[in-house]
Amino acid sequence: MLNDSDKTEIKKIVKSELKPLERTLESVKESVINLEQDRKILKDIWEFIFACRTLWTISPRMNAREYILPRK
Known part of the structure; x- marks a missing residue:
């Protein structure tokens, strides 16, 4: 006994x-x-x-606002 x-x-x-082990664990936590x-x-x-690539492909006649928020 x-x-x-x-x-x-x-x-x-x-x-x-x-x-x-605790020091190693702290180091791993910081890395994560x-x-x-x-x-x-x-x-x-x-x-x-x-988003920039999408805007670059918009038709020249259509502005970004119309592309993002289409007409109803």
């Missing part, structure tokens, strides 16, 4: 082993957050490029 001293020693060992932010920026850029 474990006594209090043994339990305390086991907790210390487990904590010391978990510290590097950065990737998500980059993905959002790239998505915005892509949508802007697509």
Whole structure:
């Protein structure tokens, strides 16, 4: 049977082993957050490029407002 001293020693060992894993986990979390932010920026850029490309293909006689909001 474990006594209090043994339990305390086991907790210390487990904590010391978990510290590097916690640091690694924090690093991975930061990387994931950065990737998500980059993905959002790239998505915005892509949508802007697509919108510009769409506007460039509009007939010269039709303005952008008519293209986006067709007549009823």
